[in-house]
Amino acid sequence: MRIDVSKLLEHLNPAQREAVEHRGTPLMVLAGAGSGKTRVLTHRVAHLIATGDAEPRNILAVTFTNKAAKEMKERIWALLGNSHRELWVGTFHATCARILRGHGHLLGFDLNFSILDEGDQLALAKECCRELNLDTNRFPPSLLLRHVSNAKQNFIDPEEYMAQWAGDYLKGRVARFYALYQEKLKGSQAMDFDDLLFFVLKLFLEHREVLDLYRRRWRHVLVDEFQDTNQIQYRMVKLLAEEHRQVCVVGDDDQSIYSWRGADPGNILRFDRDFPEVRIVRLEQNYRSTRNIIRASSSLISKNRMRKGKDLWTANEPGEMVSV
Numbered sequence: 001m002r003i004d005v006s007k008l009l010e011h012l013n014p015a016q017r018e019a020v021e022h023r024g025t026p027l028m029v030l031a032g033a034g035s036g037k038t039r040v041l042t043h044r045v046a047h048l049i050a051t052g053d054a055e056p057r058n059i060l061a062v063t064f065t066n067k068a069a070k071e072m073k074e075r076i077w078a079l080l081g082n083s084h085r086e087l088w089v090g091t092f093h094a095t096c097a098r099i100l101r102g103h104g105h106l107l108g109f110d111l112n113f114s115i116l117d118e119g120d121q122l123a124l125a126k127e128c129c130r131e132l133n134l135d136t137n138r139f140p141p142s143l144l145l146r147h148v149s150n151a152k153q154n155f156i157d158p159e160e161y162m163a164q165w166a167g168d169y170l171k172g173r174v175a176r177f178y179a180l181y182q183e184k185l186k187g188s189q190a191m192d193f194d195d196l197l198f199f200v201l202k203l204f205l206e207h208r209e210v211l212d213l214y215r216r217r218w219r220h221v222l223v224d225e226f227q228d229t230n231q232i233q234y235r236m237v238k239l240l241a242e243e244h245r246q247v248c249v250v251g252d253d254d255q256s257i258y259s260w261r262g263a264d265p266g267n268i269l270r271f272d273r274d275f276p277e278v279r280i281v282r283l284e285q286n287y288r289s290t291r292n293i294i295r296a297s298s299s300l301i302s303k304n305r306m307r308k309g310k311d312l313w314t315a316n317e318p319g320e321m322v323s324v
């Protein structure tokens with residue numbers, strides 16, 4: 001595999017190029033929609049390999065949604081000229097499933113554990129409600145599952161949940177439900193989506209040798225759509241990168257669309273605090289939207305108090321007027 005380094009840099013604007021070439025400290029790229037964040041990430045992966053700064057096997061590139069992962073994967077393979085088994089690119093969930101297939105036995109899981117989809121989950125939840133004699137009008141299974149999901153995303157296990165909420169009318173029942181639900185999952189060697197993340201974090205915290213293995217392997221950790229990461233994903237990234245500190249996160253501090261899935265926009269501020277030597281690059285040119293959309297969204301965005309400032313501009317046509 002030979003990649004021409006100067007060709008790689010040719011189709012990048014100066015800020016994008018800076019982010020792709022940056023080495024030595026953690027990197028955070030902040031930009032609005034359509035400003036080439038994914039382009040930076042994919043080119044950075046190819047650039048690390050092309051310059052010899054990293055072997056494909058030493059790179060982990062992750063993101064939150066299947067759609068973003070698919071896009072990232074296709075664009076990286078296109079730049080590299082072919083796909084590469086040793087280079088891990090995918091969603092956090094797929095990455096975690098792969099880790100657990102390798103080391104889940106340390107937590108008592110069969111290596112070919114099954115992964116429940118939403119339908120299976122609901123069926124299992126109903127079974128738990130029946131066994132616990134829970135009135136499903138007052139405690140709909142889907143609501144119980146949401147509480148469980150929330151707990152898992154905050155890395156709270158059934159025992160801790162019970163200890164915290166035993167005396168509470170609603171959450172005390174959630175606690176009993178959570179305990180039984182987990183027991184049944186374990187009994188049938190199954191995990192739900194939240195378990196994939198939960199158990200990898202547990203694995204990393206309780207089995208340092210596994211964490212060390214992946215720390216040594218993934219000398220470069222890159223995260224796309226960073227604004228959508230939840231607490232567990234953030235802790236995972238931090239654990240993997242806090243020693244070598246070769247981490248690049250790319251995100252939009254104005255558009256977390258997954259707060260209902262535990263995404264925590266505070267992760268952008270947290271990253272700044274946990275990696276104080278971070279280099280921050282802002283991409284301020286937009287390639288997708290027309291000028292009027294940029295102007296309208298900038299004026300809305302400037303009212304968002306959490307953001308770390310950035311300005312947007314585009315060389316594109318003005319386009320239709322925007323009404324909001």
Ligand SMILES: Nc1ncnc2c1ncn2[C@@H]1O[C@H](COP(=O)(O)OP(=O)(O)OP(=O)(O)O)[C@@H](O)[C@H]1O
Nearest residue numbers: 011012013032033034035036037038039040287288
């Ligand atoms: N320097 C550039 N020159 C020309 N086109 C570019 C440049 N940077 C990005 N683009 C184009 O702009 C579009 C958006 O890029 P990209 O998907 O990387 O942005 P993004 O910030 O990740 O968007 P999103 O917010 O949707 O994730 C793509 O079609 C991409 O090819």
Ligand SMILES: [Mg+2]
Nearest residue numbers: 037038039224
């Ligand atoms: Mg993108």
